[in-house]
Amino acid sequence: MAWTYLDKYPKNLAKSLWIMKPVITVTKLFFKTMVHRPVTVLYPYEKEWVPDNYRGRPGLDFDKCVGCGMCARMCVTQAIKLIEVEDDNGNKVMRPQVNIGRCAFCGYCAEYCPLDAMTVTPEYELAEYTRYDLLYGPRRLKYDKTTEEMKVKLEVTLPSDIANGNPERRVCIFDVDKPELNDAKCIGCKKCAKVCPVNAITMVEKGVNDKGKPIVRPEFDIAKCISCKNCVDDCPKDALQIKEVL
């Protein structure tokens, strides 16, 4: 009889109608999704909203970039390489080239860029037919609709700031980390002045040495300096180092 079958389930007859529960749930969901739109999007035709600071492919403002190489140094997958290109005036300049096939879309290049020339873009449809097409040269990295939000900043709070009762976040501490000269080691080779991308270093004569030759020492224009560390890296005697503000 029907009762023996229902005995397998709780004695309460209403509970024995468990079979109706999923049907009711499904009906509710059906009418809900008839009124509201379903959660899925018709991808090629309509796209989900992405925020401005979405980590898509990197974008580059060619004229703003000074070719300091900060992005290439910070890139975790070594997708960025500095290559020599001609700018609008025909001069040879160094600009980053991004291999999108290697790019991890972390956005470090945009965060560390001292001039905000490198940005993130909301572009994520980057499929190509060949691997060579994945190389984005400096001109191809251009992105027209760059907004302020795309120039992502590296915001940190320093321990020293917290100790001083000022826990506000600093935007890009690298702006305040400046190079410092160890005078005893310097040999006055002028290499730092050559590699500085913003010409913030001038070589100044400071007296003469025992043999009567002039002693030249670099002097830093702190307002111009972008803390790119090129001088530190290229110094042959390790006379320069970055003084961190911690």
Add this chain to the structure above:
Amino acid sequence: MAAVQYSSILDWINFSNPYDNPFTPFLSDNLPYNIAYGLWEILGGTLAWLINLLFPNNVVSTWLLCDEVCVLMSMLVFMLLIFIVAFVVVLLNLWMERKVLGRVMDRRGTMVGMKGFLQCVADGLKTFMKENTIPSKVDKMTYIWCVSLIVGLSCLVACMVPLSDRWYVVNYDSGLLIIMAFYALAPFFILVSGWAQNNKYSLIGGLRAAELMISYEVPMLIIIATTSLLAGTFNINGIVAAQSEIWFFIPQIIGFIVFFFCAIAECERPPFDIAEAETELVEGWQTEYAGMKWGLIMLGDYLRGSVSCGMVAIMFLGGWTLPFIGGTAAPEIVFLIKAWFVFFLMILVRGAIARVRPDQILNLGWKVFMPLAVINLAIAVLLKIGGVY
């Protein structure tokens, strides 16, 4: 033949009443036949007029419009019309199933052209293009004949369901019985084709189809008997006419629920698709059918699904009549809306409930549906004795 002078095309096309024709097979008004007769008068009349322009007073023109040829040709158009309507109804069912299941799963369902309707056409083209392979070890004759019979019976029974009292193929006193008899034939051929395919999945699927049939068929037939007992006839027009005051699902609500689930089992839709069971048995008894054969089997399944819905609408929901109003200007549309509503309920059940096990369907059939059907029959007998019907 009397020599008549024909001058204009209107002399050829005169839209005579088809029921004045002595060879017309229908006694009462039949809308598809009227449409077919009118169509043939236009087509055949134009053809006869054109031939007559070239060869005046020829025999062929007269023959094209004589009574016998008119009936023959309009019967051909009539058959096409009946099948195309059943076919389009099935395509709409398929479309509705995809869209409703999509919404039930919080997605959109198919989106290919015309709000997803063209997906059915795309599927048909795709299966048609596929290679028609036949495995070497199958019993070829049984293999081919079974699929032909299953598809053919499904088409036949889908065309036999009347859409209204003026949209029918045959109107006779044992209509309900004949439809149910043809309807119940398909599982036999499923069993045989399961044997014929020489494949363990197909064999298990075929055996499961037989097992499914013995569990739902008896309560289903008892409920059909109950309905015809209340209506006093097996004629479908009679059953619908008996529901002009009160739909049968009110006195036999138990029977309605049981018949609804039996109808789901009859067309082997989830949750009773244990013969197909694609998660356990590959594709069940359809495993070895490739290309358009499989496409036609799916079409046959959905044709039988639409027949199930039509039978529920006829037996319990008042067919093509509306309460308080009775007949309407377009009874076919009323009937189809009811059938689609029943199909919608079937889709909800499909979306909600998991597939039953073979032993559960036996339990359900014999221990739940069977007693409920008998109780339903007892209620109907009491109502009949009490003089309510």
